[in-house]
Amino acid sequence: MPLLSIRNLKINYGPKEVLHNISFALEPGEILGLIGESGSGKSTLLRAIIGELSSSGAITDGTMEYKNRDLINISEEELRRLLGPEISILFQDSKNAMCQIRKIRDLLYEAMNAHLTISFTDAMNRAKRLMVKIGLTDTDRILHSYPFELSGGMNQRVGLVMAMLLQPSLLLADEPTSALDVTLQKQVIKEIQLMQQTYHMAVIFATHNIALARQITDKILVLKDGELIEQGNTKDVLRNPQRAYTKDLIEAVPHLRRAND
Numbered sequence: 541m542p543l544l545s546i547r548n549l550k551i552n553y554g555p556k557e558v559l560h561n562i563s564f565a566l567e568p569g570e571i572l573g574l575i576g577e578s579g580s581g582k583s584t585l586l587r588a589i590i591g592e593l594s595s596s597g598a599i600t601d602g603t604m605e606y607k608n609r610d611l612i613n614i615s616e617e618e619l620r621r622l623l624g625p626e627i628s629i630l631f632q633d634s635k636n637a638m639c640q641i642r643k644i645r646d647l648l649y650e651a652m653n654a655h656l657t658i659s660f661t662d663a664m665n666r667a668k669r670l671m672v673k674i675g676l677t678d679t680d681r682i683l684h685s686y687p688f689e690l691s692g693g694m695n696q697r698v699g700l701v702m703a704m705l706l707q708p709s710l711l712l713a714d715e716p717t718s719a720l721d722v723t724l725q726k727q728v729i730k731e732i733q734l735m736q737q738t739y740h741m742a743v744i745f746a747t748h749n750i751a752l753a754r755q756i757t758d759k760i761l762v763l764k765d766g767e768l769i770e771q772g773n774t775k776d777v778l779r780n781p782q783r784a785y786t787k788d789l790i791e792a793v794p795h796l797r798r799a800n801d
């Protein structure tokens with residue numbers, strides 16, 4: 541049974557259809573790369589999965605199931621229960637995604653308390669264990685900071701901790717490292733991989749970065765102007781792309797490919 545199954549999905553912003561007939565399945569523990577140029581629809585697809593399209597956005601056709609549950613006709617209450625313990629998201633810029641007037645410790649506590657009966661102390665211990673696991677040693681300082689007091693890289697790592705607190709089965713990562721410099725990128729990718737392996741979590745990883753997709757994904761979906769033009773095992777797609785658009789994406793970054801090989 542696939543973890544996530546999407547069939548013939550169509551999405552509009554207002555009258556304009558921006559995702560056309562998207563179909564794919566994601567197995568438990570699988571890492572799926574969602575690649576395509578800017579504007580191809582990567583973020584729209586991820587937002588649709590968590591029911592967070594902007595107000596003009598709407599799913600107009602198709603089906604979307606998570607563990608055999610209909611994600612399109614789900615009640616808000618049921619969706620709220622899924623987000624965190626089952627499906628979580630890591631954005632490109634966690635700092636902006638977080639409430640700026642709350643300290644990290646309160647944000648982490650709220651994320652847990654929304655789903656669990658847990659004391660503040662137990663919640664902090666749990667958060668600290670996770671932080672240490674991904675190599676954050678300065679846990680007290682981080683917990684007592686506001687998002688704006690931390691660097692972009694640190695905020696991304698906190699964003700990852702927050703996304704992992706309830707051990708979801710599916711992590712949606714929307715270009716989670718593209719705002720970071722190369723060294724930090726590698727660090728955060730390693731941490732995502734560690735979490736993925738530790739919890740056998742499936743990941744959908746939207747990225748422009750083919751080198752990264754090559755390095756960490758099992759399968760790849762190629763989006764072009766809202767159309768899913770190619771999908772398959774990462775090795776097959778990158779070695780033997782069937783579409784000129786995919787070839788162009790691959791050839792656009794030869795130096796990065798070498799650097800990461």
Ligand SMILES: Nc1ncnc2c1ncn2[C@@H]1O[C@H](COP(=O)(O)OP(=O)(O)OP(=O)(O)O)[C@@H](O)[C@H]1O
Pocket residue numbers: 553558576577578579580581582583584585594596
């Ligand atoms: N809130 C919105 N209202 C109207 N149109 C939108 C909205 N968000 C995105 N779009 C349009 O939908 C299409 C897909 O955009 P989307 O942001 O999903 O692409 P993307 O692949 O994530 O791009 P990027 O790589 O730049 O993040 C684009 O044509 C974009 O202009």
Ligand SMILES: [Mg+2]
Pocket residue numbers: 582583584714
């Ligand atoms: Mg995007």
